[in-house]
Structure formats: structure tokens, C-alpha cells
Amino acid sequence: MKIALLQLEVLEKNKEANVAHGLQLAAEAAQKHDLLVLPEVWTTGYSLGHLEQDAETQASPVLAQLAEIARNEQCAILAGSVPMRHADGKIYNTSAAINKNGEIVNLYDKVHLFGLFHEEDFFAPGNNFQAFTLDGLCCGSTICYDLRFPELFRHLALQGAQLIFCPAEWPEARGDIWRLLAQARAAENHTFVVAVNCAPASLRTRRCTRAPEASSTISTTTSSASAKSWTGPSPLKASP
DSSP states (O other): OEEEEEEEOOOTTOHHHHHHHHHHHHHHHHTTOSEEEOOTTTTTTTOGGGHHHHOBOTTSHHHHHHHHHHHHHTOEEEOOOEEEEOTTSOEEEEEEEEOTTSOEEEEEEOSSOOGGGTGGGTOOOOOOOOOEEETTEEEEEOOGGGGGOHHHHHHHHHTTOSEEEEEEOOOGGGHHHHHHHHHHHHHHHTOEEEEEEOOOGGGOOEEEEEOSSTTSEEEEEOOSEEEEEEEOOOGGGOOO
16 A cells, blocks of 8 residues: 655645645645545644634535545545534534545544644534544544544554544644654554644654554655655555
8 A cells, every 4th residue: 555645834824825735736646646645724724713714514625626636546535634614513623534436435523622722712522433444444533632642543443443544733842742652553553553744844743654563664754845655565464
């Protein structure tokens, strides 16, 4: 399985530029990969005061365009996360999983909201913790701060998740903790963890893919706008 971990500099108060850049990277990476993963809130960044006008819905063009890329290139997409308004009228920090046929197979809403950024003032917390199937592979989704809560990862692993996603906007100052926690979540649950961060200068850290065994890891330093690849054995064939 060849996975593209996409990072881009997310501009505050410039959703149009962020979306165009993200879609461009996705279209390029999808041509050579089986799966690609975007970071957290890549359409808006943490301009949370603008969510009322910038929030997506499941029918928004952004997800439709990602679905078209997935379908045309036969590449699954974990669409990072985007602010999304649900049917209850509330806005959630939502991660969509799109299979290679362009179908949305899962929506995960961030459960653990980050108090330091006052996320609870802008987002409603999610309550959907189910594993899901993405092109034959049992997966789970988490977002950023969720990485600090091992119970969520264990819950997904007990449902059979073999690969757990964690798109993030994780500060550079805590980059060492990012690597440590990603590795721990993989090792303690015998799962693959695929984590990808945004990459503005103030948040430059690392993207990483963690294999179930701590000695089998790959991590690369970010650039301001790039797509890095990790190629490894398919989790379907891995023996924990």
C-alpha cells in the first residue's frame, strides 16, 4: 500500500486559496498512490470566528471534488478534517473517508476538543466512535488532540481497526510528544497509525506513519507545501 501524506501551509482567512492548493496536491498525489491523507482544518485553519460562513456540509463542493479525484484516480482519500455543519445545525470538526469509487464511507467528528484553542466555543463534540471499512481495510479515525487519549485508539482496535488516521494541526513546540504518542498508539494496539500535520512556519513539525512495532517507523520533516509518500506492507497482510 502506498500512502501520500499531504501537508500544506494553511492560510488564515483565505479559504479559497487553501481549497485550491489542497485540491491541487490531492490531484497530483492521487495519480501515484493508493491512499492519501490531508491534515486537520486544512480549508480554514484556526480562523474559528469565521466558521458560520466557512463551514461545509456533506454536499459541499470540496467533498464532491475530492470524491471526483478519488473516483478518477482510483485512490482512497482521508479528507483530513473540515468544519462541517450537520443536520442538527451544529458545526463539528469532521473527517470524511472517501473510497476509491468516490463514496463517503465514514464521517468522524472530533471527540476531544482542545481547550487551549477554545474549540468548545466553536465546535460541538462528536460521539461516533465506530471503525469503518475503506476499500476492504478496517480503519478508524481520530483527529489531533484525540492522540492524547489512548482509550479511543483501543476502542477502535477492539473493533478490528488495522489502520487509524490522525490528521492534525499540532504545534512545533510539542513535536517530540507528537512522535512519541503516535508511536505509542500504534505499538500498544498493534495497529498502523497514519498521522499528518499542517505545515505553516509556526506549526512546522513532522508527519509520520507508525507501524505496530516501535522499531518499524518512518518520519519525515515537513516543508511548507508538499506530499510525502510512505510505502509499506499492506496492513491486511501484517502480522502484529
